[in-house]
Amino acid sequence: MRRNLLAAAAAAFGVAGAALASPAVAEVRVFACEPEWAALAEAVGGGGVVVHSATHGGQDAHHVRARPSLIARVRRADVLFCSGAELESGWLPVLMQRGARHEVQPGQPGHIMAADHVPILDRPETIDRSLGDIHPSGNPHVHLDPRNVATLASELSRRLEHIDPDNAEAYRARLASFQAGWAEALRRWSDRVARLQGMKVVVYHEAWAYFLHWAGLTRVASLEALPGIPPSAAHLQSVLEQARGTGAEVILRAPYEPRDASSWLSARTGIPVVELPYTVGGHPEATDLVSLFDVTLTLLEEVRNRS
């Protein structure tokens, strides 16, 4: 009943909105689970969308509290834009059950899960949830391969054109402009990653898998025993040996990750810890998707140049 009332209200609003439609009026409400998708929605949606990000650059998107303000945002959303592959499995279903509209349910044009549109890395051959692995559907951190960002830009534009046909031409124009800028950035980055090839890294969480895959860097060890499982003393000891034995050059950490394990390893090996932005807002200079990759590459180049 409640949902019917909400749907009826939304439909009535939609009719009224369409009657008043002009390209300058923001109509499509996008609920992005993470800042990278919010940034992409703003870039492709322009003035046709109002974007809200459920999380910021200092938050671990695996662990988010389904607070009332997020429930209210999801109820109003026309588009849900998230990573998927169970990154948000601890909180998004809770939000969705509290009144998300039919238009953003799975299978609808307003339901976009990035992981459904790109090749997934680290898909486990067997799933044993008893171990507590928080990547049971493979690695969900897909935005750190910039080629995936281009794929999702096109997918998002297709969805917006469908949901908001009056502004379809504007979405297509913005997409073309975004893709041209992104292709130019990819050309610049390819020269830079060529000089980082083969760099050996230790990570805390497998948050960097797509970046490492794209840039040709090698992960030699993870401080987490399994994704989501903090390191035991025995696991730390084995990481210490792997890091020394392989000549690891840098320990990568996201802004929201615990510092103790990476600091412990760094103190014993002399390998520097570098905090990378991970997403838009994860570093003061990572203010959009282009600068996210620019800053990430600059921080890694600084390590390379010091060694």
Ligand SMILES: [Zn+2]
């Ligand atoms: Zn993860």
